[in-house]
Amino acid sequence: MEPSFLEHTGKYKGIFSWIFSTDHKRIGLLYLFSILSFFAIGATLGLLMKFELIAPGKTIMTAQTYNAFFTLHGIIMIFAVVIPGLPAVFGNFLLPIMIGAKDVAFPRINLLSWYLYVTGVTLVVISQFTGQGPPDTGWTFYAPYSFRTAGNMLPAVFGAFVLGFSSILTGLNFLVTIHRMRAPGMTWLKMPLFPWALYATGWVQLLATPIIGITMLMIVAERTLHIGFFDPTLGGDPLLYQHLFWTYSHPAVYIMILPAMGAISEIISTFSHKTIFGYNFMVVSTLAIAFVGYFVWGHHMFTSGMSSTAQYAFSLLTFLVAIPSAIKVFNWISTMHKGSIELQTPFYWAMAFVFVFMIGGFSGLILGSLAANVHLHNTHFVVAHFHFIVFGGTGFAFFGAMHYWFPKITGKMYDTRWANIGLVLFFIGFITLYGPMFYLGFKGMPRRYYDYDEIFHAGNIVSTMGSWVLYSGLAIIIINLFASLKSGSKAPSDPWGGKTLEWTVPSPPPVENFDEIPVITKGPYDYK
Amino acid sequence: MNTTPELHRDDLTSKTGMWFFLFTEMLLFGGLFVVYSVYRYRNAEAFHLAAQELKVAIGTTNTIILLISSTTIAMSITAIQKKNKKLALLLLGTTILLGLAFLVNKYFEWGEHLKEHIYPGSAVLALRGQGDVLFYGLYFFMTGLHALHIIIGLIFIGVITVMIYRNKIDSDNHVLLENSGLYWHLVDLIWIFLFPLFYLIT
Numbered sequence: 001m002e003p004s005f006l007e008h009t010g011k012y013k014g015i016f017s018w019i020f021s022t023d024h025k026r027i028g029l030l031y032l033f034s035i036l037s038f039f040a041i042g043a044t045l046g047l048l049m050k051f052e053l054i055a056p057g058k059t060i061m062t063a064q065t066y067n068a069f070f071t072l073h074g075i076i077m078i079f080a081v082v083i084p085g086l087p088a089v090f091g092n093f094l095l096p097i098m099i100g101a102k103d104v105a106f107p108r109i110n111l112l113s114w115y116l117y118v119t120g121v122t123l124v125v126i127s128q129f130t131g132q133g134p135p136d137t138g139w140t141f142y143a144p145y146s147f148r149t150a151g152n153m154l155p156a157v158f159g160a161f162v163l164g165f166s167s168i169l170t171g172l173n174f175l176v177t178i179h180r181m182r183a184p185g186m187t188w189l190k191m192p193l194f195p196w197a198l199y200a201t202g203w204v205q206l207l208a209t210p211i212i213g214i215t216m217l218m219i220v221a222e223r224t225l226h227i228g229f230f231d232p233t234l235g236g237d238p239l240l241y242q243h244l245f246w247t248y249s250h251p252a253v254y255i256m257i258l259p260a261m262g263a264i265s266e267i268i269s270t271f272s273h274k275t276i277f278g279y280n281f282m283v284v285s286t287l288a289i290a291f292v293g294y295f296v297w298g299h300h301m302f303t304s305g306m307s308s309t310a311q312y313a314f315s316l317l318t319f320l321v322a323i324p325s326a327i328k329v330f331n332w333i334s335t336m337h338k339g340s341i342e343l344q345t346p347f348y349w350a351m352a353f354v355f356v357f358m359i360g361g362f363s364g365l366i367l368g369s370l371a372a373n374v375h376l377h378n379t380h381f382v383v384a385h386f387h388f389i390v391f392g393g394t395g396f397a398f399f400g401a402m403h404y405w406f407p408k409i410t411g412k413m414y415d416t417r418w419a420n421i422g423l424v425l426f427f428i429g430f431i432t433l434y435g436p437m438f439y440l441g442f443k444g445m446p447r448r449y450y451d452y453d454e455i456f457h458a459g460n461i462v463s464t465m466g467s468w469v470l471y472s473g474l475a476i477i478i479i480n481l482f483a484s485l486k487s488g489s490k491a492p493s494d495p496w497g498g499k500t501l502e503w504t505v506p507s508p509p510p511v512e513n514f515d516e517i518p519v520i521t522k523g524p525y526d527y528k
Numbered sequence: 529m530n531t532t533p534e535l536h537r538d539d540l541t542s543k544t545g546m547w548f549f550l551f552t553e554m555l556l557f558g559g560l561f562v563v564y565s566v567y568r569y570r571n572a573e574a575f576h577l578a579a580q581e582l583k584v585a586i587g588t589t590n591t592i593i594l595l596i597s598s599t600t601i602a603m604s605i606t607a608i609q610k611k612n613k614k615l616a617l618l619l620l621g622t623t624i625l626l627g628l629a630f631l632v633n634k635y636f637e638w639g640e641h642l643k644e645h646i647y648p649g650s651a652v653l654a655l656r657g658q659g660d661v662l663f664y665g666l667y668f669f670m671t672g673l674h675a676l677h678i679i680i681g682l683i684f685i686g687v688i689t690v691m692i693y694r695n696k697i698d699s700d701n702h703v704l705l706e707n708s709g710l711y712w713h714l715v716d717l718i719w720i721f722l723f724p725l726f727y728l729i730t
Contacts, residue, residue: 105541172548180541210552214559218669226649227665228658229563234665235658240566244559 002510004411022107025509028093029409030114035089036478038080038121043474045073050433050467052450053460066450067136068151072128074139075156079163080121082394083252086259087205088117088170090401091198093409095174097502097509098192100183100518105176109169116166123159127152138448140249141216143230143241147223154223161216164209167255171205174198183501185520189283192500192524193276196283197262200290204251204258208294212248215241242304246297254293256390258286260397261328264350267404268332270498271347272339275525278331285324292321299368303377311370318368325361329354344496345419349400352427356396360388363438378448381441384434392430399426399477406481407491411508414484422476429470436463499526539703546707550714553677557718560670564725567662574659579730582667586637587727590630591719597626598716601685601709611699613692620689623712627682634675638668667726674722677715684708 005025009017018026049069052059061069092110096103104110128134131152137145141160146153178199182191191199219241221227228234230241269276276282298306298314306314332354341347363385366372376382407413436459441447445456452460494503505513568575604619641664645652648665688708691697697705 106545109545168552172545172552175548176541176545179544180538206548206552207555210556211559214556217673218563221648221669225668227669228648228661229665229669234654234661235567235571236662237566237570240563244562247559 002512002515004506004508005511006411006508008511020111022103022111023511024092024096024104024107024110025409027110027114028089028091031084031088031092031117034114034118034121035081035085038076042073042076042081043471045069045076047467047471049073050464053452054464055460056452056454056457058450061450063450064133064136067448068128068134070448071135071138071156072124075124075135075160076121078139078252078390079160080117080124082256082390083163083167084117084170085256085394085398086263086401087174087198087201087255088114089398090194090263090405091170091174091201091259094405094502095177095195095198096181097505097513098195098500099178099181099186100501100514100520101177101181102512102514102517104173105180106173110173113166113169113173116162116169120159120161120163120166123155123162127155127159130155140245141219142245143219143222143236143238144232146219147231154220157216157219157223161213161220164213164216167205168209168213171202171209175202175206178202183518183520189280190520190523193265193279193282193286194259194262194500196286197258197265200286201255201258204255204290204293208248208251208255211244212252215244215248218244239301239304239306242301243297246300247294250297250300251290251293253386253389254290256394258289260353260394261286263397263401263404264332264353265328266498266500267346267350267400268335269525270404270496271342271344271350272336273342273497273527274335274339275523275527276331277334277337278327279523279525281327282331285327288324289321292317292324296321299373302370302373315368315370319365322361322365329358329361342496345414345416345423346400346404346496348420348423349396349403352423353393353396353400356388356392356430360385360392363388376441378446379441380437380445380447383447384437384441387434387437392434399423402481404496405502406484407495408502408507408509410485410488411491411506412484412488413491413495414488415480418476418480422473422480425469425473425476427473429466429468429473432466433463433470434466436460436466500524537701537703539706542703542707543710546710550710553714554718557670557673557721560666560673561721561725564666564670567659567666571659571662574657575663576730578660578663579726579728582727583637583640584727586633587723590633591723593626593630593633594716594719597623597630598713600626601712605702605706605709608692608697608702608705609699613695613698616692616705617689620685620692624682624685624689627678627685630678631675634671641668670722671726674715674718677718681708681712681715684711 005023010021010023012020018030021027048060049066052061052066092104131154132150133152135151135153135156136149137151137153141153141157146157178191178195218227218229222229222231226234228236230236230238232238265276265282296314296317298310299318302311302314332350363381367376367382367385403414403419440456440459440463443456443459445452445459491507493506495507496503501518502509504518600619601623604616604623607616607619641647646664647653648661648668653661653664685708688697688705691704
């Protein structure tokens with residue numbers, strides 16, 4: 001038998017067989033380990049911030065430290081964890097296998113984008129320890145504060161630029177791979193939904209990320225050359241910065257959630273042992289979300305000052321995005337209907353995803369309505385909303401995907417009991433942590449303050465305790481997976497009865513993925 | 529549809545990748561065009577007056593230089609297809625020289641402005657009002673970013689020239705040359721927009 005990608009080291013030995021490898025599977029794992037490390041840092045910052053908020057006034061850190069913490073937490077979690085999360089890890093590992101290819105279109109560019117990723121995060125981390133104190137603007141780098149603060153903004157902003165470049169190259173690689181390297185017979189509508197999601201994501205990465213790239217460069221120029229793009233004293237307009245920033249950063253939300261939806265579609269179909277309900281609608285809604293997602297950025301700025309015509313338009317468009325998202329939820333539920341459901345850990349994750357994603361989505365509609373937005377803007381309600389989407393949506397899908405594809409990637413099964421215990425704690429912790437924030441925000445507790453009024457105390461205590469439960473659930477999940485690497489039983493090539501191509505190759509897959517490129521004659525979810 | 533990267537070269541794949549990259553580049557400048565339009569709309573008069581100070585002659589010369597250089601690189605592709613290595617090298621050499629000529633012009637043009645203390649952050653410029661600050665801020669930033677692209681393009685073309693010289697690129701395998709041509713055309717195209725925006729609309 002051919003050696004698996006884990007055994008075959010290629011030209012180099014040891015660590016070099018990983019960091020110089022152009023094998024998409026090894027690069028996927030490089031991303032996995034770097035992302036998990038940064039996730040651990042980001043989550044620890046979050047835990048400390050929640051601890052600060054356990055009581056009014058100063059608990060463990062000063063206001064300035066709190067500012068620095070939520071800035072770093074935001075930059076790391078958004079740019080270094082959630083945006084590359086599913087595409088760079090599972091996309092890299094599985095996309096070529098799922099479409100019947102031996103690698104991505106540009107393996108060397110693929111490795112380059114990992115190096116850019118590491119460089120970008122390193123720059124962000126450096127900004128914390130050099131210059132006159134860490135950045136304190138929040139991950140949004142809003143002008144004019146971002147070029148007036150004494151905080152060390154340049155490395156952070158430039159780091160975000162480099163991370164954007166890495167994301168563009170990953171998206172470009174996937175787009176070309178999907179266009180050119182599908183197995184014979186795999187027409188567009190025979191492609192599984194996870195590759196479809198990566199395809200839509202690729203376009204968003206390609207066409208939206210350069211906008212943040214140039215905006216970050218403008219901030220750099222603003223700080224170093226005092227050009228005046230966003231500086232009111234020089235005639236510039238800080239609002240224009242917000243427009244440019246959200247022109248990217250709202251589509252970025254779809255970079256985060258689309259691959260998550262794709263992974264969930266795979267999981268639900270596999271564990272219902274039934275073809276996905278409304279495959280064509282799933283494809284169209286994926287593309288529709290990516291497309292409409294470009295035109296809704298203004299809803300981040302309802303209270304910043306814009307004409308009421310613009311407000312109505314952005315509000316309407318925001319509501320429109322809910323339609324394709326809802327189509328997906330209905331189709332997932334319909335897929336389960338009359339399916340023979342097998343209750344396994346990945347399926348539980350998918351169920352938890354649908355639940356928290358719906359809460360996140362509905363609260364998004366509340367924020368998208370103009371009148372409610374005025375009341376809720378910049379409160380903890382917003383924090384709760386986007387954590388339900390970004391952490392609840394993408395995070396749950398990430399761990400769901402991890403438990404779904406773990407046997408394929410490592411060739412080992414994991415301990416289901418501990419995995420489920422971890423999931424239950426994670427879920428309870430998640431709801432306890434972010435649920436009260438809806439209430440607190442509704443009552444008027446602003447975001448981004450290290451202090452609050454006594455009347456918000458009770459809700460914050462519950463929320464902070466939730467963060468402990470969440471963190472312990474997370475620890476159990478990670479420890480269990482690592483322990484299973486050693487003690488897990490050997491995984492067969494298709495432990496769950498999946499029908500997509502990755503389940504036809506051995507676990508872990510051989511270096512070249514396929515001995516012979518398969519010829520596709522049927523749709524991706526061919527149960528019967 | 530399927531190709532094995534190690535075994536078969538797939539030129540269409542490389543070209544598709546290059547085209548997708550060009551989309552990204554266009555949107556990178558697209559963000560700046562948005563900023564330009566907003567500030568032009570708000571400071572119509574100042575932009576109008578400031579634009580008159582730029583030397584249309586230099587701008588026109590540079591436009592012609594870039595257009596010719598786009599032609600020569602396109603011709604070099606045909607030359608390599610016809611197995612005329614010498615002509616291809618000559619044409620690429622011309623492209624590089626024209627690109628350098630563009631930069632030299634730009635250098636003198638910028639030098640002139642700097643001599644008059646017109647550059648971002650200068651006190652002289654600040655005295656002239658916010659419209660002028662924004663016009664010249666955009667002028668330096670956008671032409672500067674464009675010049676950076678020229679430099680990257682020249683390095684790219686330089687490497688390609690060496691590869692042709694060493695027979696690494698020939699009539700059956702010239703997708704890299706084509707990609708460098710595509711990139712060079714994009715750099716040209718962006719200038720085609722920058723030129724009227726800064727020099728001609730007065």
